[in-house]
Amino acid sequence: MADHEESKSESLMEKVTEKFHGDDSSSSSDSDDDKKSSPLKSNVYRIFGxxxxxxxxxxxxxxxxxxxxxxxxxxxxxxxxxxxxxxxxxxxxxHLLTLVCHGLILALAVLFLWSNASSFIKKSRPSIPEVNIPEEPVLEFASALTTETNRAFKVLREIALGRDLKKFLSVIAGLFILSTLGSCCxxxxxxxxxxxxxxxxxxxxxxxxxxxxxxxxxxxxxxxxxxxxxxxxxxxxxxxxxxxxxxx
Incomplete structure (x- = not known):
């Protein structure tokens, strides 16, 4: 009789554990589904794709x-x-030329007075550093400008071939708006x-x-x-x- 009651209690415990694990598996599957559905948030519309x-x-x-x-x-x-x-x-x-000339006049006057005043006081002329434009940044800027210009010409050529009507109309509208703004300012x-x-x-x-x-x-x-x-x-x-x- 005791053995029968023990087997009954064991079977009951097995059912409880199965139920518990089943709930766990369902909850884990739900969480997995949530994880799978969470990337849908990345499908939100973003401007210009x-x-x-x-x-x-x-x-x-x-x-x-x-x-x-x-x-x-x-x-x-x-x-x-x-x-x-x-x-x-x-x-x-x-005006730009006036600004450049006035800036050079002011810089030369200040350096001239500084040089003569320091030589009069210290009996030695100050060392004015040489100004040189580095070659590498200028070449990089020219190369980037050439690349972007060629890319723009390529895009304009593709538009002129008439392959994309939407792009053609949008470019025409943009140029028209830009020309209107250019006449205003x-x-x-x-x-x-x-x-x-x-x-x-x-x-x-x-x-x-x-x-x-x-x-x-x-x-x-x-x-x-x-x-x-x-x-x-x-x-x-x-x-x-x-x-x-x-x-x-």
Whole structure:
């Protein structure tokens, strides 16, 4: 009888442990499912199909740190210097050649007076360091500028071949907007606006990227709808090849 009760208790304990392990396995499978479903968050719409962080999109390194205000002193100094140049040339209507000449006059006068005063007091002329432009950075800048220019020419050639109508229309619209802005303000003002945008838009986008991407997704859906309507009513009716001769 005691053996029967022991076997009963053992069978009951086995059922309890099986139930417990079953719950564990189900919970582990649920957690595995959650882990598998968690990467769906990476499928969130990102503007321009971005798959990398903003820092990587901007190229990484020191330029990206400057645009994203990782070093506030350098970023603020560059933005302040650009603002001072814009105020100097646009608001005060100072000219570049005049500025260069006045700067050279001031530098030569200060160095001349310093040299003569120190030779009069110390009986020896100070050693003024030589200024030489390093060759390597200039060559690297020229090489990078040539590469980017050739890339731009290649893109313009592909657009001119008529392979992508969307890209063609977007480039035409962009050039038209740029020409309109160019007629309203000077080239220096456009460069200053672009410089300010580079120092403000990326850091604001990185801070509010989820809200901006959500709004951009809705806007892109609406643009695609309008383009589909435009394509059905206008673009589809444009002949895409030479007309064939009519049959007799």
């Amino acid at each position: 971005r798959e990398k962080p903003v820092h990587k999109v901007l190229g990484g390194g020191k330029p990206a740190d400057i645009f994203l205000w990782r070093d506030k002193k350098i970023s603020g100094g560059l933005l302040g210097g650009a603002t001072a140049i814009w105020v100097l040339f646009e608001l005060l209507e100072y 000077s080239c220096l003002t456009l460069f200053y606006i672009a410089f300010v945008l580079l120092h403000t838009v990326p850091v604001l986008y990185e801070k509010y990227e989820d809200q901006v991407d959500g709004f951009a997704e809705k806007a892109m859906i609406e643009i695609k709808k309008q383009y589909a309507v435009f394509d059905a009513k206008v673009l589809s009716k444009i002949p895409k090849g030479p007309l064939k001769g009519k049959k007799a």
